[in-house]
Amino acid sequence: MTENPQWALSRREFRAQKRVHNFNPGPAALPLPVLKEIQEEFLDFHGSGMSITEISHRSSLFEETIDSAIARTRRLLGLSDEYHVLFFQGGASLQFCMVPMNLSLPGRPVDYINTGLWSTKAIREARIQGKEVRIIATSEDKKFSYLPTEYTVDGQASYVHFTSNNTIVGTQWQRFPDGHGVPLISDMSSDFMSRPIDVTPFGLIYAGAQKNIGPAGVAMVIIREDMLERVPDNLPTMLRYTTASNTKSLFNTPPTFAIYVIGLVLRWLEETIGGLEEMEKINKEKASLLYEVIDKSEIYQGIVEHGSRSTMNVTFRLPNEKLGQRFLDEAIRNGFHALKGHRSVGGCRASLYNAVTLDSVRTLVAFMREFEEKSIRG
Ligand SMILES: Cc1ncc(COP(=O)(O)O)c(C=O)c1O
Incomplete structure (x- = not known):
């Protein structure tokens, strides 16, 4: 995959601290400052x-x-x-x-x-x-x-x-x-x-x-x-x-x-963060970044009805299992962890709980856009 400088930089940072972009559904990411304080x-x-x-x-x-x-x-x-x-x-x-x-x-x-x-x-x-x-x-x-x-x-x-x-x-x-x-x-x-x-x-x-x-x-x-x-x-x-x-x-x-x-x-x-109003704003922004990619995409398809969508767990599928697996494999190689959907639903799921940063979501979105472009171009 060609390197996009915008997210390649962020990837280097993550590698330097040996941390991945963690989209685990639970147990899930905790805020990095909290982990450091515990340490x-x-x-x-x-x-x-x-x-x-x-x-x-x-x-x-x-x-x-x-x-x-x-x-x-x-x-x-x-x-x-x-x-x-x-x-x-x-x-x-x-x-x-x-x-x-x-x-x-x-x-x-x-x-x-x-x-x-x-x-x-x-x-x-x-x-x-x-x-x-x-x-x-x-x-x-x-x-x-x-x-x-x-x-x-x-x-x-x-x-x-x-x-x-x-x-x-x-x-x-x-x-x-x-x-x-x-x-x-x-x-x-x-x-x-x-x-x-x-x-x-x-x-x-x-x-x-x-x-x-x-x-x-x-x-x-x-x-x-x-x-x-x-x-x-x-x-x-x-x-x-x-x-x-x-x-x-x-x-x-x-x-x-x-x-x-x-x-x-x-x-x-x-x-x-400054309380739950502020947290909600950030969570909404993270989710809307991801839903925007899905809505404009030719390969990512949302799994649930628009009006019922979650800001915490964003689920989507790719057109076939082979492409889905390639997406998940490339995601892992690029530091995006736990995007595989629950076994009862299949597809993909990005869990965007409070500790998942806006930067992680922006980086994921850049990766998804690039993956789509590459797979459409063949
Ligand atoms: C909405 C919801 N309820 C209940 C549970 C079960 O939680 P626990 O493993 O703490 O019993 C989960 C776990 O993923 C969950 O997502």
């Missing part, structure tokens, strides 16, 4: 002579760490005192089962919108528990390539559950579903903290950390006070939201390193 203070955390992984979760040093991560979450999302910020192990997948276990009301259905594999898994966990699950809308008829607009919420429902961003196929709710007063519950794993949100219609929001806010090993849960009143007494201690809310997520040893990194990522988000 710098790893052997001696805040003058303790120990690393963060070697100190007690009951120490004042760790307490400051978790308190600061919670305070930053509150500020970034504009949370009132009504909301608790909690940390759980078990990933977003444990939340699929904890949500119905804790929050379904006796004799009342639980409503789900099915927009992909992760919603389907959440639904399965509610069904396993024998809950009366109603699928009030689904986009399964077209392989989840759009977000349904028509649904009726039963006023009797315990909650309405939806996935705010569908990581695999690349759709994202730009306007959240209307619960008509029924509490909304959302799996925001792959777009949490990527944009400002109005939390007031939400009873609970959960997100695995490993896409936008930190390393794997922890899920963040934002839960409204009134939801805690629903938690049945007969649940195992570790599976009750009230256990975490009563102990500030310190009932047992929490994933201390992951929580520490979340705190650093949130500080970067607040102090370097």
Whole structure:
């Protein structure tokens, strides 16, 4: 492939720091300044002579760490005192089962919108528990390539559950579903903290950390006070939201390193980026650069409907498998990592979470243009 000076320069820089343009869907890229900070203070955390992984979760040093991560979450999302910020192990997948276990009301259905594999898994966990699950809308008829607009919420429902961003196929709710007063519950794993949100219609929001806010090993849960009143007494201690809310997520040893990194990522988000409005602007710009190439292309074809497109996971195909494979091979050789689509969808996917830089996306776009030109010219 001929060298385009604009992105060849950037490629040299990446090689020099032995870093690639990382489009992983999760675990995913973390901000470089955060990684450097972790490296710098790893052997001696805040003058303790120990690393963060070697100190007690009951120490004042760790307490400051978790308190600061919670305070930053509150500020970034504009949370009132009504909301608790909690940390759980078990990933977003444990939340699929904890949500119905804790929050379904006796004799009342639980409503789900099915927009992909992760919603389907959440639904399965509610069904396993024998809950009366109603699928009030689904986009399964077209392989989840759009977000349904028509649904009726039963006023009797315990909650309405939806996935705010569908990581695999690349759709994202730009306007959240209307619960008509029924509490909304959302799996925001792959777009949490990527944009400002109005939390007031939400009873609970959960997100695995490993896409936008930190390393794997922890899920963040934002839960409204009134939801805690629903938690049945007969649940195992570790599976009750009230256990975490009563102990500030310190009932047992929490994933201390992951929580520490979340705190650093949130500080970067607040102090370097300037908050969620600014983050959203950058994320929109990154996504629109990529969608523009796809829309004007003769070889890249978007997988989902325009109105349902995600700013976090941009999915596309090439006209045939051979060209698709060549694209992926050349991408890897040129420092673009993890552009292969999920096995259930195929094609390509670029995950553009918060830590993926505008420069990485500009560089990718230049590479894609050049690849297209070359493949059309033969
Ligand atoms: C939207 C969504 N929900 C849930 C999950 C599962 O997360 P975990 O592996 O933390 O259980 C993922 C993982 O990719 C996801 O993208």
